[in-house]
Amino acid sequence: MAKFSELAFKMNNKTKDLINEADDKKRSKLIKKIVKYEDITDRLETEIAIYLSNVSAGELSDKSSSELRSMLSTTNDLERIGDIYFEIAKAIEKKSETKLWFDQKQRDNLNDLMDEVEVAFEQMIKNLNGSYADIDMDQARVMEVAINELRNKVRKKHLKSMEKKEYNAQSGLVYSNIFSSIERVGDHIINVSEAARGINLN
16 A cells, blocks of 8 residues: 555656646656556556455454455545546646646646645655554644645635636636646545554554
C-alpha cells in the first residue's frame, strides 16, 4: 500500500506539470505518462484485492477481518485518486484540442491547490510507511480542512469571474471541474490515513 501511495503521488506531480505545460508535445507526453500510471493503479488494486480475497478464504479472527476491510478501503481510495488524475489529464487534453486556455490567475489557483494536496500526500505516505500506531490524524485533518477552505476560496473567485465574464465560459467549466477534482483527491487522502489508523485500532 505504501508503494501504491507513492505511485499516486507521482501522478499528482505529473498532473501539476501538465497544468503548467504550454508545449503541445511535452503536454502529450505527460498525458501518456498519467494514462500509463492510471493503468498501473488499476492493476495494483486488482492484485491486492485478489491477494486479500485469498487471505480471507481462511479462518480469520474478528480483528484480522477488520484489518482486511481497512486494507481494501485503502487500496480503493488510492485507485480512485488515480482515476481522478486520469480524468483531469483527459480534461486538459480536450481543453487543448478545442483551443481553450486558462489565464495566469486560474493556473495560480490550481497550483496553490495542488501545493496543499502535495503536503497532504506527503503526510499520507509518511503514515503508510511508518507505524500505524503513530499516525497523526489531527495533522491529517488540518491538511484536509486547508484543502477544502482553499477550494471554497477558489470557487468563490471563479463565480465572480464568471459573472464579470472575465474568461470563456467553456474554459471556466473545465477549470471548475479540475479544481473540484483536486479537492476530491484530498478527501481520498484523509480516507487512506483513517483506514490505516483503523488497522492499528482493530
